[in-house]
Amino acid sequence: MTDASSAQRVYVNIADQLRSDIVGGIYEDGERLPGEDELAARFQVASRTINRAIDLLKADGHAVGRRGSGVYVQRPLTIRHEPFRAPDAPGWKVGSRGAVEIRALDIDQVAVISDRPPAAIASALGLDTEQPTVIWTARYSAPRRPVKLTRTYVPAALVAENSTAGEDPTPRRLTTLLSDLGLWPEHGFVETRGRAPGSEDCELLEIPVGRPVLDCRLTVWDAQGRALAVEQTVMDTAAYVVAHAVDLHGVR
Incomplete structure (x- = not known):
């Protein structure tokens, strides 16, 4: 596995875990997600990796960014x-x-x-x-x-x-x-x-x-x-x- 694909797997896995937390109710709809530094410490990765994981959540509708406020849970509709x-x-x-x-x-x-x-x-x-x-x-x-x-x-x-x-x-x-x-x-x-x-x-x-x-x-x-x-x-x-x-x- 190349370094690039290994790094990709890290932030994809983090996004999967956060997505599972949202679906499982650990984070409620409309709740603010922990900040970048807190998540970086939890997963023991760099802030850039957390940013990439959060971008995946925004892309599939599990999170929404609010300028100057942070990132919030957004449950996908069905x-x-x-x-x-x-x-x-x-x-x-x-x-x-x-x-x-x-x-x-x-x-x-x-x-x-x-x-x-x-x-x-x-x-x-x-x-x-x-x-x-x-x-x-x-x-x-x-x-x-x-x-x-x-x-x-x-x-x-x-x-x-x-x-x-x-x-x-x-x-x-x-x-x-x-x-x-x-x-x-x-x-x-x-x-x-x-x-x-x-x-x-x-x-x-x-x-x-x-x-x-x-x-x-x-x-x-x-x-x-x-x-x-x-x-x-x-x-x-x-x-x-x-x-x-x-x-x-x-x-x-």
């Missing part, structure tokens, strides 16, 4: 996100997605704007990056912390000028929004992946740059194959798991 099944799955239909959450979420920020979409969204919609979209955004929060962002992109050319839905920021089911716009989705496809958060994600979700987010993108098309919208859901990985039902009937 919220299940169940995306749409694939279009060829038995019983699939537009609007079949559901989220089973252990607590109610509050919507504390909403907006609707017209802007150019990110390149990946533009590509999914068959646009170039100069063509505008109308974007509906919302932030969802559990008690004391934001956990999810949604951004729904619809090509501006598809939003009728006289449609009040084009100005109404009220969050609603994607199929309802599109219906309000006079658009009728027929097919959809979901992709979920982990990625590094962007600066806006970090600001809105109030997470450190070292914590990945889950990015779930639902693209829908009408019966003629025209892309109508992309609904992007960005989730704090310290709060969400992605759940899929598995049908094993008849499998031997």
Whole structure:
């Protein structure tokens, strides 16, 4: 084992022990963790090693730093996100997605704007990056912390000028929004992946740059194959798991 991998194992083991202490209730949610010097003495390591271990706890949601105050325990939430099944799955239909959450979420920020979409969204919609979209955004929060962002992109050319839905920021089911716009989705496809958060994600979700987010993108098309919208859901990985039902009937 190299010196580098040996040093890594030390701070990973310390993070594992502190994480176990948090899960085991030795440190309560919201409690301030012992200071850097105290932890360095406990584990008989340098302060830098403790800093690395604490960074791991912040990254996976077991701790949060407060400027000028210290590091505090933050118990990860458990919220299940169940995306749409694939279009060829038995019983699939537009609007079949559901989220089973252990607590109610509050919507504390909403907006609707017209802007150019990110390149990946533009590509999914068959646009170039100069063509505008109308974007509906919302932030969802559990008690004391934001956990999810949604951004729904619809090509501006598809939003009728006289449609009040084009100005109404009220969050609603994607199929309802599109219906309000006079658009009728027929097919959809979901992709979920982990990625590094962007600066806006970090600001809105109030997470450190070292914590990945889950990015779930639902693209829908009408019966003629025209892309109508992309609904992007960005989730704090310290709060969400992605759940899929598995049908094993008849499998031997």
